[in-house]
Amino acid sequence: MSESTRYQPQAIEERWQQQWQAEGADATPVLNGSGDARAFYALSMFPYPSGNLHMGHVRNYVITDVIARVQRMRGCRVLHPMGWDAFGLPAENAAIERGVDPGAWTDRNIASMRAQLQRLGLSIDWNREVATCHSAYYRWTQWLFLELLQAGLAYQKDATVNWDPVDQTVLANEQVDSEGRSWRSGALVQKRKLRQWFLKITAYADQLLDDLPKLEGWPERVRTMQANWIGRSSGAELSFPVIDDDGRETGDTITVFTTRPDTLFGVSYVVLAPEHPLVARLTASEQAIPVEAFCDLVSRQSEQERTAEDRPKRGVPLGAWVRNPASGERIPLWIADYVLADYGTGAVMGVPAHDLRDFAFARHYDLPVRRVILPEGSEEQSLEGVAWTEPGVLIHSGRFDGLSSSQAKTAIAAAAEAEGWGRARTTYRLRDWLISRQRYWGCPIPVIHCESCGVVPVPAEQLPVELPRDVAFSGKGGSPLAQLESWWRVDCPCCGAPARRETDTMDTFMCSSWYFLRYSDPHNTALPFSREAVDAWLPVDQYVGGIEHAILHLLYSRFFTKVLRDRGLLGFDEPFARLLTQGMVQGITYKNPQSGRYIAPADVADPSDPRDPGSGEPLEVFYEKMSKSKHNGVDPAVVIGRYGADTARMFILFKAPPEKDLEWDDADVEGQFRFLQRLWRLVEGAVDRGLSLAAPHGPGGIRADSTTLVPDPASFSPADRELRRAVHTAIAAVSDDLEGDLQFNTAVSELMKLSNAMGEHLAAACEPVAQEALRSLLLLLAPFAPHLAEELWCQLGAGEAGSIHRQCWPVVDPAALVRDTVPLVIQVKGKVRGSLDVPADADRDTLEKLALASEIAAKWLEGKAPSRVIVVPGRLVNLVP
């Protein structure tokens, strides 16, 4: 083989990337509203510009790129943009550590990552690129904040908030995991009382929950996670009046939240959180010392200690009493560590007979257990010593006796409402979104604090409020903005008096909650986006990104969309119609179980018997998310340098289904490269034999821009038929894999099958059939390996019909799939006993007759007639004796 015909991906890929860029091949088509072509919006979650592309990015963007390319070939006008989630702490930390300007640092990273992305051959329209840290963008983030402010959805309040001691800023609840650690730094967060800005996402809690079932194109588990996070819980608020020793009401009231108002008559005590505001006032003097000691003890415990699963529940009586509003009973008031101040009302009613926690608490402190719910058809005595937490029928509940739990819930809430001691109430786990950050590198919150006018929004025409340059980054003493008096000292836009600019910046999740809207109209200088553009392109048809945003970004973006809809800025309810959450890319990881040290794969001499290069101890081998500290990362640039972008793309698509974790394996990458080489040789061989997709040489040929096959099917040889069947089977299978459930892994394997079949039959096929096969193979390959497909397309002389990426997706010819005979499996009593070749179009009766007449039947039925015959046309006949 001569040098010139070797597959050399680097040269090919670079050449085509330059050409596509020169032609503007990836520009977004204009939407003219005439409806002649459907709009399709393919979107990847935009990256933080760390400067380094990692395999997770590659997987994300390649998946989206394949979708975009297929939709283009299907005739859609496709929007496939990219941008940068460019505010955030790494830039500011670089400024503190190395004295570089955060803006310049970020821009350099963007440039370098953009180049790395372009090397992957992604069909992205770079003219629509956005970076959230550029004032042309964050001007509109500020504008949208003012919209929220005007809508009453942005407000300030003093609150106990999560403080990240490493990143030196507060965090939203969503950004702290269940172990109380920061999503970014991993530090244990601390509680601080601060005045902060919040967005009233709770006002949309019901919509955010109730619209989840509409998101049919989302993974079930993401919807479940959001539902859990919102945590709607229906019940009632019930008020227990505080009474003195003589049973007179003191005027104070304890309001509890309960999901079980039906158990009201079973209340044997009421418990407050130790932080409840009424604790101090209600504590009897003789209980003051133990109560104070208990509160002190609880306050010194960390959140984690306090909420640990199986710790015993502790409490102290206040020496005060309340009256059950329904039964009139006198009930003791307690405080206990298992009641949380910030959920519900910070007070609960204790019903030991019907709640496991209350039961444990009552046992420990010898409080009475009163059964008021009886399981349907059960005896009261049978429930000694357990808490019945399921619904049942009410007993010992006065006028509510005999009602079912569900009837009683409604009836008791209604009675409470009518008599003024309570009401039906729904609570949520979801809290308002804390968006203030005490850091420099974020979007400034565009308000001014004035002594006399209060909080004054910066007038829209004065936006953007730009971040100051030439800031000193000491990393100490709080936000750099708060230390820059020349920046925060302003005049009040209302009264002109000296005032103070807000020095907190916004959570970066604000910037990413609307970027997908901006792509529809990225150069608009009058508005964040026009209503026409946003309604024409959105909702996003296919969103692709990591599961780590299941709650965070995806919930915030849904919230923004609903708010902007209510403000009349857009006309849809949900931003993302379909969501694909791609799995992690994992690297092979070697760990010494003795020392706990991670060993780089390069230092492992014999992978079949991995040992610590220092001590010789055997190593553990497993796959884990790629990271520097574990020495298990694979640099995309290295892979592309060695094999080319097409191999990297094909491998990553082929190795695992997109939503599953992918185990990186160098041997498999090699295998993928060999497949592309095989394709190269296949086409080279065809070119050498004079095959071409240029204008037809004679009658019967097909042109590159034609989808019809001219010659008479009757003239096809068996090889022609075999080849055509393989071609059209592949078209059908690949098309199917790219529709609905996206299964790129099986699509690639279909391409391999087709190339195997072509290797077998191409040489024997007639020219038009061979042309059809080559043409179809390259068209199917084009979204996956765009450079190689384009190159081979041109080598076959089809370039005159234009880029392969502008061609139509191939169409299945059902006639090519038809077979004369098909194998029919003969089962006897469900066991496979043999098979027959039968006419493909045979009906049930014929199949039954053929089966019964077969030697297989004769042998296994021993002459007896079967009692039952099951016929599955095209598959099998089952004879049951």
Place this chain on the structure above:
RNA sequence: GCGCCCGUAGCCCAACCGGUAGAGGCAGGUCACUUAAAAUGACCCCAGUGCGGGUUCGAAUCCCGCCGGGCGCACCA
């Protein structure tokens, strides 16, 4: 504790509505080509679907119970 997902060949992964368990790849083996090796090509080897029951003419697929792995939520009243 509650809820969800996953267990198929040495490995990664397929298998439409229940219908012959294997498409594709990796690894391994044999042969051909070669002075030799690499590369390439041809062929081959390998599981009865985590375990136990059930439904069915027929179960990887549906149901029940376990085991193993992963994820989410969790004193939420």
